[in-house]
Amino acid sequence: xxxxxxxxxxxxxxxxxxxxxxxxxxxxxxxxxxxxxxxxxxxxxxxxxxxxxxxxxxxxxxxxxxxxxxxxxxxxxxxxxxxxxxxxxxxxxxxxxxxxxxxxxxxxxxxxxxxx
Amino acid sequence: xxxxxxxxxxxxxxxxxxxxxxxxxxxxxxxxxxxxxxxxxxxxxxxxxxxxxxxxxxxxxxxxxxxxxxxxxxxxxxxxxxxxxxxxxxxxxxxxxxxxxxxxxxxxxx
Numbered sequence: 001x002x003x004x005x006x007x008x009x010x011x012x013x014x015x016x017x018x019x020x021x022x023x024x025x026x027x028x029x030x031x032x033x034x035x036x037x038x039x040x041x042x043x044x045x046x047x048x049x050x051x052x053x054x055x056x057x058x059x060x061x062x063x064x065x066x067x068x069x070x071x072x073x074x075x076x077x078x079x080x081x082x083x084x085x086x087x088x089x090x091x092x093x094x095x096x097x098x099x100x101x102x103x104x105x106x107x108x109x110x111x112x113x114x115x116x
Numbered sequence: 117x118x119x120x121x122x123x124x125x126x127x128x129x130x131x132x133x134x135x136x137x138x139x140x141x142x143x144x145x146x147x148x149x150x151x152x153x154x155x156x157x158x159x160x161x162x163x164x165x166x167x168x169x170x171x172x173x174x175x176x177x178x179x180x181x182x183x184x185x186x187x188x189x190x191x192x193x194x195x196x197x198x199x200x201x202x203x204x205x206x207x208x209x210x211x212x213x214x215x216x217x218x219x220x221x222x223x224x225x226x
Binding site: 006 | 150157159161162165203212214215216219
């Protein structure tokens with residue numbers, strides 16, 4: 001099946017710094033990608049929809065100035081956590097789907113962010 | 117809010133069939149039912165999806181009731197590697213934005 005790759009898989013950063021997470025669709029083009037966040041023992045929570053060539057759409061309660069999303073090409077979306085704080089420590093996951101109305105979205109392997 | 121409800125946990129003996137139920141009583145005619153699973157600290161893995169007919173692939177079978185208000189995912193011969201959280205998701209045609217519910221934590225017992 002199609003592959004979505006995230007990088008890095010794990011990152012530790014200092015409080016106040018910014019961290020960029022990449023999400024790539026390796027063998028298909030994705031005009032739309034999605035970013036999720038997952039806290040321990042909880043379900044995935046949708047953060048935003050990343051649209052190629054236009055602004056991302058954020059879910060209610062998600063700060064767009066803190067979680068910057070860039071979808072500059074049909075195979076790459078990036079999520080930047082700005083001025084990270086310990087409460088931003090979480091598992092971040094992206095997804096993407098190929099063309100067609102009856103297909104499935106594929107998820108990246110996730111990025112474990114720890115802010116110290 | 118998620119449009120699905122699932123039992124929080126289930127156990128299944130290794131080698132037996134695992135039947136995971138999902139309620140989606142408010143599903144609309146143009147919405148698909150998708151199943152994914154998530155093994156600890158990994159991204160969700162696609163299993164199967166359907167609209168109104170039952171579906172089968174190499175991983176599982178999906179049984180959708182005639183009124184489409186509920187479905188059951190069947191893993192025919194569960195193995196220890198099937199231990200995971202299983203998510204049932206309703207998807208509106210035209211978007212791949214998934215709203216996850218709490219899922220079912222399946223534990224396969226040796």
